[in-house]
Structure formats: C-alpha cells, structure tokens
Amino acid sequence: QRIEWRRLKFAPSLTKDGVSHLITANIGTPADLQAVLDNGADGIGLFRSEFLYMDADNWPTEDQQFSAYRDVVAKLGDQPVVVRTMDIGGDKGLSYLQLPDEMNPFMGYRAIRISLNRTDIFRTQLRALLRASAYGNLWIMFPMIATLPELRQAKQIYREERQKLIAASIPVGEVRLGMMIEVPAAAVLADQFAKEVDFMSIGTNDLIGYTMAADRTNERVSYLYQPYNPSILRLIKNVIDACHREGKVAAMCGEMAGDQIAVPILIGMGLDEFSMSASSILKTRALFRRLDSTQMVDLANRAINAETNEAVIRLVDETVF
Ligand code: PEP
Numbered sequence: 001q002r003i004e005w006r007r008l009k010f011a012p013s014l015t016k017d018g019v020s021h022l023i024t025a026n027i028g029t030p031a032d033l034q035a036v037l038d039n040g041a042d043g044i045g046l047f048r049s050e051f052l053y054m055d056a057d058n059w060p061t062e063d064q065q066f067s068a069y070r071d072v073v074a075k076l077g078d079q080p081v082v083v084r085t086m087d088i089g090g091d092k093g094l095s096y097l098q099l100p101d102e103m104n105p106f107m108g109y110r111a112i113r114i115s116l117n118r119t120d121i122f123r124t125q126l127r128a129l130l131r132a133s134a135y136g137n138l139w140i141m142f143p144m145i146a147t148l149p150e151l152r153q154a155k156q157i158y159r160e161e162r163q164k165l166i167a168a169s170i171p172v173g174e175v176r177l178g179m180m181i182e183v184p185a186a187a188v189l190a191d192q193f194a195k196e197v198d199f200m201s202i203g204t205n206d207l208i209g210y211t212m213a214a215d216r217t218n219e220r221v222s223y224l225y226q227p228y229n230p231s232i233l234r235l236i237k238n239v240i241d242a243c244h245r246e247g248k249v250a251a252m253c254g255e256m257a258g259d260q261i262a263v264p265i266l267i268g269m270g271l272d273e274f275s276m277s278a279s280s281i282l283k284t285r286a287l288f289r290r291l292d293s294t295q296m297v298d299l300a301n302r303a304i305n306a307e308t309n310e311a312v313i314r315l316v317d318e319t320v321f
C-alpha cells in the first residue's frame with residue numbers, strides 16, 4: 001500500500017470524477033520542509049510561526065524572521081505558503097513574556113489577542129512577512145479571530161506596514177490575507193467574515209474543543225471531543241458555503257483535514273484545501289481517488305442530519321470503506 005502511495009507523489013490531488021483540491025502540509029519549523037517536498041505536497045497550508053518565538057530567549061528580530069520566512073517561500077516556488085501569525089498563549093509560553101496567571105488560558109490572553117495588544121511585536125512580524133512575500137507565494141492568516149473588529153484592526157495594521165514598505169521602495173509581493181476559524185462565534189458569522197478576507201482556514205483542533213466545551217487532554221471529558229459530531233459538521237459546512245458564496249478559498253488545517261473518516265464528508269462539502277502533517281498526504285491523495293464527489297455530497301448531507309458522532313462514523317464506513 002505504501003508503495004502504491006509513493007507513486008502518487010507527483011500526481012494531482014483529484015477525486016475519482018476528476019475534481020481537484022489542494023493537499024498541503026502543516027509545518028512547525030523550516031526543518032520540516034524536507035518531508036513536505038518528499039511527500040509531494042501542493043504547498044504549505046499552515047506554517048506555525050511560534051518556533052521563532054519559542055526557540056529564542058528574546059523577541060526574534062525582523063531580519064531573523066524575514067530570513068526564516070523567505071527560505072521557506074523560496075523553496076516552494078509558485079506553491080502557496082500560508083503563514084499564521086504568532087499563536088502564543090494557551091499552552092505555549094515564552095520565557096521573556098510574562099503572561100498573566102489565568103484560570104482558563106485557552107480562553108484567555110493568546111494569539112491575535114496578544115498581537116493586537118502588543119502591536120510592536122505584531123508589526124515586526126508583519127514587516128518580516130511582507131518582505132519575504134517578494135520571494136514566493138506567501139499568504140498570511142490570523143489565529144483565534146472571534147469578532148469583526150479584531151479582524152479589521154489586524155488588517156489595518158497590516159495595510160499600514162505594507163504602505164510603509166512600499167513608500168521605502170522595499171519590494172513586497174501579492175499577499176492573500178485570511179483568518180483561522182477556531183472560535184465558534186466566527187464560524188457562525190462566517191458569511192460576514194467571508195466578505196473581508198481572501199480565504200479562511202478552519203482550525204478544527206481548537207474549534208472542536210470550544211464547540212463541545214471539552215478539553216481533549218482531560219481524560220474525563222475526552223469522550224466529548226467529537227470531530228464528527230453533526231454540530232461540528234454544520235459549523236464547517238457553514239464556513240465552506242460562506243466562502244464559496246463570496247468566491248473565497250475554504251481551507252482546513254486542523255487534524256480533521258487528514259482524518260480518513262472526515263475527508264469523504266469534506267470532499268462532499270466542497271472544501272478547497274486540506275492541510276495536514278506531511279506523513280498523511282499520500283494516503284489522503286490515494287483516498288481522494290476512490291471518492292466520487294457527487295456521491296460525497298449526498299454523504300455530507302446525510303452526515304449533517306445525523307444525530308451523533310458514532311452515527312456519522314457508521315455512515316462513512318458503510319458508504320466508503
Ligand atoms: C487548530 O486549532 O486546529 C490549529 C491548526 O491550530 P493549533 O493546532 O496550532 O492550535
């Protein structure tokens with residue numbers, strides 16, 4: 001089977017009936033690049049930028065960040081590289097940033113909430129990203145957006161830094177701007193958000209936890225961490241439909257994008273881009289080739305009307321496996 005998958009390294013990511021989707025990779029550091037290339041990814045759908053901050057004992061400089069981003073986009077050529085701005089907080093701390101002592105760090109001061117408070121740090125990262133954008137196909141997305149004013153504020157800061165660079169004759173590329181959908185509030189209002197971004201990427205790891213109010217690392221409630229719960233599936237469908245009504249790209253970069261039970265449903269919902277760990281890419285490309293998208297539309301519609309996580313698993317098993 002693995003040998004069969006290897007043959008798909010240079011194959012397009014098509015379903016049985018020839019519908020094309022992107023299969024991209026999630027990476028945490030530039031060292032992960034080799035696996036991305038070895039597994040024939042269609043690009044990078046999530047470049048977690050935290051490593052730059054977590055591997056250092058002080059804030060990384062603009063130049064340090066610039067060269068890390070540039071190296072990655074340059075290696076990928078025309079393929080898209082989606083960089084997520086700093087997602088510190090929650091379980092990710094920094095020795096040089098005093099975070100408040102909070103009862104619920106995952107519901108606290110993290111990600112875009114820190115960036116919009118420490119705009120000095122946010123501006124440095126955006127400048128580094130903009131400069132790197134001249135070397136490839138770089139997209140930027142903001143994590144943990146909950147409200148439109150947050151998104152607008154982040155975009156405004158981005159535009160200001162872009163204008164400053166252009167005024168200084170520093171080359172910048174065409175950047176696509178997007179947001180992650182990790183907070184249920186944003187998934188519900190996806191129609192409004194979709195008018196103001198170029199793309200959305202659904203972060204199911206957090207979205208499932210917040211929607212089910214269950215921490216997957218807490219064993220007593222981990223049974224509630226249910227990726228296929230129809231409530232989750234309906235939120236995902238709402239986001240994909242909202243993107244498509246506005247002609248925007250709908251992506252997913254949580255674990256669910258490479259999950260073999262979820263993939264048939266997501267194909268049926270018309271998800272454009274599936275971003276996953278490099279080791280799942282070829283297996284998923286092989287699965288795509290077995291799926292007929294019209295049949296998957298029907299499967300997805302039945303899944304969102306099912307009652308439980310288990311019922312959805314049975315439905316996919318009967319239809320696909
Ligand atoms: C997610 O929440 O699904 C996600 C991709 O972000 P992270 O796993 O880095 O929190």
Ligand code: MG
Nearest residue numbers: 182203205206
């Ligand atoms: Mg997340």
